[in-house]
Amino acid sequence: MKRALCVLVVGTGWLWGCTAVQGQEQVSFGRIKPPAPEQIRAQLFTWLKEQAKVDGEKLRQAETLWAAESRPVLARVAEILALGSPEAQRLLEQAANPEAIMPTEVPALIRQSADPFFKANLGLAYARLLxxxxxxxxxxxxxxxxxxxxxxxxxxxxxxxAVAEHKTLNREETLRSVDRLFDQVEGVPERYFVLASLLKYDLQSWDGRKNLDYVARRMDEISGRLDNARGGPKTQAKQKEILDLLSKMIDQLEQQLQQQQAGAGQGGGGQGGGRSSGGPPGGGTTRSSGPATDSGILGGAGEGKVDMKELIKRPDLWGKLPEKERVKVLEAVRREYPPHIAEAIEAYLQQIAKSSEPR
Structure with a gap:
């Protein structure tokens, strides 16, 4: 059940509007005005003195950090929060370290915090690093x-x-966040406006159906998860979805090709379209009748087409291929698929190879 609470933040001028509460998530409506620098400073230093209870030396360090006005306000606030909270410092350092293992749930420091200012701004700084x-x-x-x-x-x-929703293929949620950025936030920085506009434009070219575009996007998401050592059941389920979708698409393409070949054969009968015993219809390229081997991803056709179906059914083959064979496969992928899909397939195959390397 959704309930609406009309709120008025008196004395801050941050928000005039309503907040909808549904489950654990709270979504605000109305215009949100970014707080003035003096308001941020007052709240930040109140937190340092009353909650973090820092000494005079750390207060002076915080003043120095705050005075660096050429840096983004969120970056300065995050550093000052880390100055007052060793736990926050460790959390942000872990998120920024490319070698560190990502936590599998929201850290308790953020989830359990009762201080709205600390929770919101540490959470935003942490999410940005993620x-x-x-x-x-x-x-x-x-x-x-x-x-x-x-x-x-x-x-x-x-x-x-919006970026996180876009990358996890939450199409409607992404469009909603972009619209809120444009409609509800005053003084949106140009960099956010431009990049969010590109996100929206990108999603307008994809209607949400599970087509090749969806496959390319999902492969990109899986690559990111593998980059962060997220090879567990959730990633494996996403990989299986992609394998099943690609296998189904390839089956459909093969059926279409067979129908076209059957139609061409009926239309060209008796016009020199005969074939030698055991050869393919119309004198086409030959195919091996033997079983596929570990290096059998490249088909027998002279054009060097990729047997993607074989690769999809057995992704472990990619890790076993010699480097020369991998190069041939990648060249064939670039020929046979649109650029953005070919790039996603390449990235995915590289992740498979990386994950199969001995650690």
Whole structure:
């Protein structure tokens, strides 16, 4: 059951509007005005003194960090929160470290925090770093717990939320976040406006159906998960979905090809279209009648077409192929598929090879 709470944040001017509450996630409506720098500073230093209880030396360090006005406000706030909380510092350092293992759930420091300012801004800074690490699913789980009217940069909140939703193929949610960025946040930075517009344009070219475009996008998502050592059951389920979809698409293409060949054979009968005993119809290229081997991904055709069906059924073959064979397969993929799909397939195959390497 969804319930609406009309709220008015008195004395801050951050939000005039309503908040809808559904489950664990709270979504704000109305115009959100980014807080003025003096408001942010006042709240930040109140937190340092009353919650973090830092000494005079750390307060002076915080003043120095805050004075670096050429840097984004979220970056400065995150560093000052880390200065006052060793746990926050460790969390942000872990998220920024490309070698660190990603947590599988929202950290308790964010999830259990009772301080709205600390929770929202540490959560946003953490989610931003997760997006940079391609841990989009994890970033989205964090952002669902964050109230945009409590962050120092509402534009960053909706932008990174849209990015995480886009990369996890949540089409309608992405469009909704982009619209909220445009319609509800005052003074959206140009970089967010331009990039969010590109996200929206990209989704308008895909209607959400599970077609080749969907496969390419899902492969990109899986590559990101493998980059972060996320090869568990959830990633395997996503991989199986892709394998099943590609296998089904290839079956459909083969059926279409057989129908076309049958129609061509009927139309060309008696016009020199005979064939020698055991040869293919119309004198086409020959195919081996023997079973496929580990290096049998490239078909017997002289054009070097890829037997994607064989590769899809047995992705372990890719890891066993010699480098020369892999190069041939990649060249054939580039010839046979549109550029963005070919790039996704290449990235996926590279991840398979990487995951099969001895550690």
């Amino acid at each position: 997006c940079l690490r391609k841990a989009y699913e994890e970033a989205l789980e964090v952002l669902k717990l964050v109230r945009p009217e409590h962050v120092v940069d509402p534009g960053a909140y909706y932008f990174y939320r």
